[in-house]
Amino acid sequence: MTLKAATLDHKIRNRKSLLLQLAEQRGLAGLLHGDSPLSFGARFEIRRQLDEAARQKNLETIVQLAHRASSDDVGSEPDPDWLSHFLALAENIRHPAMQQFWAGILTQEIARPGHCSIPALNCLRQMTQKDALLLQRASALSCHFGDDQLRLLFGYQHRTMLQGLRQHKLSLGHHRLSYAGLLQLFELGLLHQSELESGELPAGAPLRLALHSRQLVLTPARKGVRLLYYRFTSIGNELAALMSDNPPGDYLRELTELLAPLGLLEGA
Known part of the structure; x- marks a missing residue:
């Protein structure tokens, strides 16, 4: 009984630690640290900057992966509207495996514009990594x-x-x-x-x-x-x-x- 209670306490501490880590990464830990010298407005601005920096990092990572996967064969510029929509969706892709997949889409679109439609991109944006693995298995x-x-x-x-x-x-x-x-x-x-x-x-x-x-x-x-x-x-x-x-x-x-x-x- 004592061992079971100790295990439960250990899990609670781990969850709290994990939640604190996630909150700090997203700029949401202000109240978790007690009284903060920064106002809510200042903390919001920090969170906004963190979010924008994360989106920039996501896009740069996807472009880097696409560049690494591209060959020296002739390609074509994607439709500007398609590219704008792609970037607007891809900036929120954080999981490395999904970033790799989105990079592959960009690579194929440059090789053959029109290969992936905007409705397909919208559907893909709603998919988790688990969903993508299911589709990969079905494929x-x-x-x-x-x-x-x-x-x-x-x-x-x-x-x-x-x-x-x-x-x-x-x-x-x-x-x-x-x-x-x-x-x-x-x-x-x-x-x-x-x-x-x-x-x-x-x-x-x-x-x-x-x-x-x-x-x-x-x-x-x-x-x-x-x-x-x-x-x-x-x-x-x-x-x-x-x-x-x-x-x-x-x-x-x-x-x-x-x-x-x-x-x-x-x-x-």
Whole structure:
């Protein structure tokens, strides 16, 4: 009992110390130190200067990271309105991993203006690092077939004469994309919420599945097969395209095992 109480006191002291540290970093510790010789107005001015200095540091860090990542290839100047909007949003990005991501967007925009829209930037500004990691995982598991729209393929369905409609699915949760993660991507407007099915795949007609640098070609041996997937929204498609992770090997293995019974599967 004594040990438990001591542990609780230790946690309280740590939290107070952490809160004091955060308050001092943001210029909000005036009352925590007792009577201050500075007025509230003077302390506000100090906090404003700290905030402005932090925003300046954020932008300079992102520009430095973008400069390091840029090559000597020919580039083009981004649209001025886009650049102003980018800077207005990026100045509040403090997390190093997210600064790296925003630097990558700036680098790609200079290489190919129009690559990332302003609505996509607005969506990205609302995302935490955890959200960005979820999108990165979804992007790594994504593919496209028939067009350039990214999809999260997770199964298929087919009709049998004796058993009717049957479905076969893999678990995205086994590949670090849980249902809670999917719900978060739905909430952010990056994935459409409903499970979708493709048109019926013609028997004997090859279908090319592009999974980043990997290519699978499925030639169904029977009629009545439809693929099951989640589709990225237009903004989700934009932001996911900025993340170039290849599909994990365990997902590729499970996907090929899932699709192999449908017919000829090449590239597995």
